[in-house]
Amino acid sequence: MQSDDESQTLSRRILRLSLHLSPIPRSLSDPEQNLQMLTCAARAKLNVNTASLSDYMRGKHRDIQERIFDYFNSRPQLQTPVEISKDDHRELCMRQLVGLVREAGIRPFRYVIEDPSKYFAILEAVGGIDMSLGIKMGVQYSLWGGSVINLGTKKHKDKYFDGIDNLDYPGCFAMTELHHGSNVQGLQTAATFDPITDEFIIDTPNDGAIKWWIGNAAVHGKFATVFARLLLPTYDSKGVSDMGVHAFIVPIRDMKTHKTLPGIEIHDCGHKIGLNGVDNGALRFRSVRIPRDNLLNRFGDVSRDGKYTSSLPSVNKRFAATLGELVGGRVGLAYSSVSVLKLSATIAIRYSLLRQQFGPPNQPEVSILDYQSQQHKLMPMLASTYAFHFATVYLVEKYSEMKKSHDDELVADVHALSAGLKAYVTSYTAKALSTCREACGGHGYAAVNRFGSLRNDHDIFQTFEGDNTVLLQQVAADLLKQYKQKFKGGTFAVTWNYLRESMNTYLSQPNPVTARWEGEDHLRNPKFQLDAFRYRTSRLLQSVAVRLRKHSKSLGGFGAWNRCLNHILTLAESHIESVILAKFIESVQSCPDPSSKAALKLVCDLYALDRIWKDIGTYRNVDYVAPNKAKAIHKLSEYLSFQVRNIARELVDAFDLPDHVTRAPIAMQSSAYSEYTQYVGF
Structure with missing residues (x-):
């Protein structure tokens, strides 16, 4: 027979173990009552309609995501293996993107402007296949393509849209420099207008201005949107007038031979911690000439005689508008x-x-x-x-x-x-x-x-x-x-509306009564x-x-x-x-x-x-x-x-997320351990 003390001690030990597995927000003064409530709590599991919850979560673009999942699931040759070299991963990533666009018929670029929510749904699904593929797609359509559409005008869309859309014009987004990443206004690459030839001359003035970490540049890109300071000759003691950072379309490789074009130097940024399916490169420009029309001129333009015009009154306003379009x-x-x-x-x-x-x-x-x-x-x-x-x-x-x-x-x-x-x-x-x-x-x-x-x-x-x-x-x-x-x-x-009352309601002295409410x-x-x-x-x-x-x-x-x-x-x-x-x-x-x-x-x-x-x-x-x-x-x-x-x-x-998307053996919805042991050879 156990004594009352021993019985209470045993109850407390059982309680502690139970609480470790299933905590409850109640007083611990009555172990018997708490164990009773614990049992009730364990039974009070919610019944969740997973299909309804999933419908609410997945939204209206579920179909196109499933098309993407099904496409890659049916093509084992396009699935990224666990072990793959940098160079092989880059080529596979490009084949994945080409397959998605040309074979599966998924055209993300069309939704960048028309239906951004559908574009982001595609991006989410593609990233689930391989994050490198998601980033490469983003570089092509959101960054390179988006800069052309958002910062350019009708002439640019007419000339480049179809080639960007169908991947005939793979491109880069050349903003970041070796010495400047976050401080975009501090970029040093120069685009000087030459009124004699009606061209801009793109120059990298020093090593710190080399464009760095440019996705698609090392292997596949044929064009780049280059962010550079627009310099206009002034014919006075100043020499040039700096109109601030603008974006320019610069061809970097020959469309037929894929050879690097004259005046452009491209190097590979090498093996990275991750995302090795994306070919990041570094670009240097040596007096590279581009037509005046290659200026993406939505927020600022240069006429044939070298005059600058803009609907926005200052360098800062133009810069803010430019970055706002790239958000x-x-x-x-x-x-x-x-x-x-x-x-x-x-x-x-x-x-x-x-x-x-x-x-x-x-x-x-x-x-x-x-x-x-x-x-x-x-x-x-x-x-x-x-x-x-x-x-x-x-x-x-x-x-x-x-x-x-x-x-x-x-x-x-x-x-x-x-x-x-x-x-x-x-x-x-x-x-x-x-x-x-x-x-x-x-x-x-x-x-x-x-x-x-x-x-x-x-x-x-x-x-x-x-x-x-x-x-x-x-x-x-x-x-x-x-x-x-x-x-x-x-x-x-809109997002900050609650601050209207913050200086009144929220900054008054806390109510000592409500400060103690604990129900x-x-x-x-x-x-x-x-x-x-x-x-x-x-x-x-x-x-x-x-x-x-x-x-x-x-x-x-x-x-x-x-x-x-x-x-x-x-x-x-x-x-x-x-x-x-x-x-x-x-x-x-x-x-x-x-x-x-x-x-x-x-x-x-x-x-x-x-x-x-x-x-x-x-x-x-x-x-x-x-x-x-x-x-x-x-x-x-x-x-x-x-x-x-x-x-x-x-x-x-x-x-x-189906098993062929999660792809982790330990996450299989059934037979997880058998999948895992088969992977290592049993």
């Missing part, structure tokens, strides 16, 4: 990064459901996803994946609207939103890929299970189309501009969650503005900005998180299927509370959250992770 690259990267996150989360979660390890004595081993530690790694990540999906879908919608309306306010809004989402999402995904690899143990280290290639291929997403740190500063600068305008009676851009209904209320996110952003915005004003007196504008830089970056990230949560909440409320809506609500709550908990120090420091409430948030976020674990399979299945 689609950032939109595509943010959207594609989410697809990488979906893929890696699917592999890690399916394996975590399959893999069993340890368990109670004399009982079957349990799935590793039943462990609280594994849930802590993967469930908030799954919630973030859903949050980012809806945020980037919203970004694509705003971008598509911008391309149709050309509304100035919308252009500015999309520019800042794309910068912020691209920076935030790609940084998160880069970290998440390592977490997924670690969550799969030794089997995550096998190249065939893809985490290595996904991590290496995705890593550069944090750098190209704008370094993430630079992009976050753009977001913060826009917020500060909006903040300043508030005091001048100006209007707020589940309150913590899972979207208003509480969104208010918490926006309160943090508003306080950061106000404090950054005050600090900048203070330091600028002694350090000047640049010095003050640098002194406050970490604070500035935190502000930008906080704002982007507020936008992401707002769009997630809207998407939950708009979901027509009740079972899908319930699942999305659960996932949204986990995303919100996990983010609040991860920055709980900020809320505690200003008494926005009392100690008891902080503890309740932590417990509830852990419990929600457990509940999301219960529907994790359905949630990743809703991404609708």
Whole structure:
């Protein structure tokens, strides 16, 4: 017979083990009651209609994505093997693109302008086949093709559209230089107008101006959109007038022989950490002459007699308009990064459901996803994946609207939103890929299970189309501009509307009563969650503005900005998180299927509370959250992770990634281990 003390001790031990597998946000004072509630909680699994949820997630372009998946699945010769050399990968990548366009009949270029959401859907599917293929397609159609269409005029579209569309005119986007990447206004390549011959002369004035990391340049490109300073002769002591950075079409290889053209020097940037299917090269120009018509002249033109005209009054206005038209690259990267996150989360979660390890004595081993530690790694990540999906879908919608309306306010809004989402999402995904690899143990280290290639291929997403740190500063600068305008009676851009009331509602003293509320209904209320996110952003915005004003007196504008830089970056990230949560909440409320809506609500709550908990120090420091409430948030976020674990399979299945797309043996929906053992030869 056990004593009462021994019985209580045993109950407590059972409770601790149970809580490790399935946490609950309740007082631990009554072990018997808690075990009872635990059993009830385990039974309270949501019934998720995966097909309905998938329909809601995949949207209207599901058909064209499935066409792409089916095409590559039916052609084993076009599938990228696990082990492949750089040169072979480049040639395979080009064959994949040619096959997609000419054999499968998928013409992405037509949608760059007409239907951007369809273009990004194609990009997502192609990136799932091989990320190098996605980037090569983006270089051809979004960068090279997009620059011709967006920065040129009718004459350029008439001359180049069909050749770009059908791949007769493979091209490059030559912006980045050895010494200048993010600072585009600092580019040094020169395009000097020669009025005698009616030509521009393209020159690389020094080694620092060599165009570097230019996709498609090393092997396949025949043209390049070259960004250079437009210099006009002035016939006075100055010699030339610098009209700022413009874009020019420069042929780099002969159309028939494919030989490098005179005056152009091309070198291979070599083997990279990832994306070796993309042939990045370096370009130097030595007095390369191009016709005056090769100036992409939408925002600035040069007449036959050398006169410069523009509808925009200054160098800065023209530069902003030029870069504004190229924002689609950032939109595509943010959207594609989410697809990488979906893929890696699917592999890690399916394996975590399959893999069993340890368990109670004399009982079957349990799935590793039943462990609280594994849930802590993967469930908030799954919630973030859903949050980012809806945020980037919203970004694509705003971008598509911008391309149709050309509304100035919308252009500015999309520019800042794309910068912020691209920076935030790609940084998160880069970290998440390592977490997924670690969550799969030794089997995550096998190249065939893809985490290595996904991590290496995705890593550069944090750098190209704008370094993430630079992009976050753009977001913060826009917020500060909006903040300043508030005091001048100006209007707020669409995405920042909530800041109208921020100086009033959000910056008033926290209510000491609501600061202590800890009920589940309150913590899972979207208003509480969104208010918490926006309160943090508003306080950061106000404090950054005050600090900048203070330091600028002694350090000047640049010095003050640098002194406050970490604070500035935190502000930008906080704002982007507020936008992401707002769009997630809207998407939950708009979901027509009740079972899908319930699942999305659960996932949204986990995303919100996990983010609040991860920055709980900020809320505690200003008494926005009392100690008891902080503890309740932590417990509830852990419990929600457990509940999301219960529907994790359905949630990743809703991404609708078939086995021939995930391609990782440990992620197969059935017979995963047999697939894996066959791969190594058993």
